[in-house]
Amino acid sequence: MPHQKTSLPCAVSAAAASAAPPIPSALGGSPDRTGLAILLMCATSLIFAGQDAFSRILGSEYPPLLIVMIRYWVFGVFVIAMVSRQPGGLRRAIRTRRPKTQILRGALLVIETTIMIEAFVRLGLVGTHAIFTAYPLLVAALSGPILGERVGWRRWTAIGVGFAGILIILQPGSTALNPGALLAFAAALMFAVYGLLTRHVARDDPAQVSFFWTGIAGAVTGTILGIWHWEWLAPTDWIWLGILCALGTLSHYLLIRAYELAEASALQPFAYTQLVWVSVIGVLVFGEVLHMNVVIGAVIVVGAGLFTLWRARVKAA
Incomplete structure (x- = not known):
């Protein structure tokens, strides 16, 4: 959705997308089988990358809000x-x-997914995801003002290093900044705020409830925003969209299974x-160039994101 905030980089999402909507681990009760869960997580990440390509x-060719609306219906x-x-x-979930x-969580995720698709079109898969990987750092930075959590100097250092990496990717001043x-x-x-709000509601609502509201509030929001952009897709594009929705369903199922088998902190x-995967697809399918500054x-x-995740796990332990 990542990505713990009981979520993964989608991404979500559509996120997004890719940031596919986060899946809470409490939906299942299977014993811990971390090895299999890691394989499922890697498979899910591959499918997410495929979703991003179709997105x-x-x-x-079409308004991103239209694509997001139909995806959220499914x-x-x-x-x-x-x-x-x-x-x-359903009676309990509602x-x-x-x-x-x-x-607000559901609406925020819909908007984030739409923005992510627009970024794919303008910047490409590789550049978009290189920047999007900063979201765990944003989670750490915003956990204080939003959740009242204490962020120690080690994590603040990692956040600073991570944003230095973002500047290396963007190279401000060297060329015109791509929108x-x-x-x-x-x-x-937005995905970071969504994740923090997910942790916030988890204090009162079980995972089943948050999962339900993510989908339903997202579908309603997507319809309100996207129905004004309605147009019929070309026959071939309906096939692409069908594949995209099928991949989305499969990825969410695998994500649920992964979280049933192992702790989220081990999988993130x-x-x-x-x-x-996104880099491979971007280069081979879309002809994107993997610039050294992006790498x-x-x-x-x-690296900075992994360190903040590790520090959060140590603190929780």
């Missing part, structure tokens, strides 16, 4: 089907102690493999 193709059906199988079913925050870079950073910021680092900056950002 870029469709987003270059995701909403998937959410209803999943929570109906859980104890208490009861939340924080309805306004839950609705897609700003969109990618905005998407990372492997969500970064999506950056590798160096991404390595720095990912």
Whole structure:
């Protein structure tokens, strides 16, 4: 959705997308089988990368809000089907102690996913994801003002190093700044806020409830924003969109299974493999150029992000 905030880099999401909507681990009760869970996480990251490729193709031909709206219709059906199988079913899932925050989460994720697709079109898959990997650093930086958590000097240092990596990627002043870079950073910021709000509602609502509201509030928001952009897709593009929705359903199922088998903190680092898959697809399929400054900056950002995740795990322990 990553990516713990009980979420992964989507991304989500559509996120997004790629930032696919985060999947809470409490939806299952299987014993810990970390090895299998890691394999599932890596497979999910590969599928997410494929989703991003289809999103870029469709987003270059149609309004991103239209694509996101249809994807969330499918995701909403998937959410209803999943929570109906859980104890208490839909009647339990709809009861939340924080309805306004839950609705805000769903709406925020829809907007973040839309922005992410627009960034794919303007900046490309590689550049967008290189910047988007900063979201764990943003989670750490914003956890104080939003959740009242204490961020120690080690994590602040990692955050500073990570943002230095972002500057290496962007190279401000050397060339005109691509608007897609700003969109990618905005998407990372929104995904970080979404993740912190997820942790906030988790204090009162179980994972089943948050999962339900992510899908339903997202589908409603996507419809309100996207229905004004409605147009019929070309026959071939309906096939691409169908594949995109099928991949989204499969990725969410695998994500659920991964979280049923292992702790989220053990899986989150492997969500970064999506950056590798995205880079391969971007270069081979879309002819994107893997510039050295992007590679160096991404390595720095990912390293800083992994350190903040590790520090958070140590602090929790």
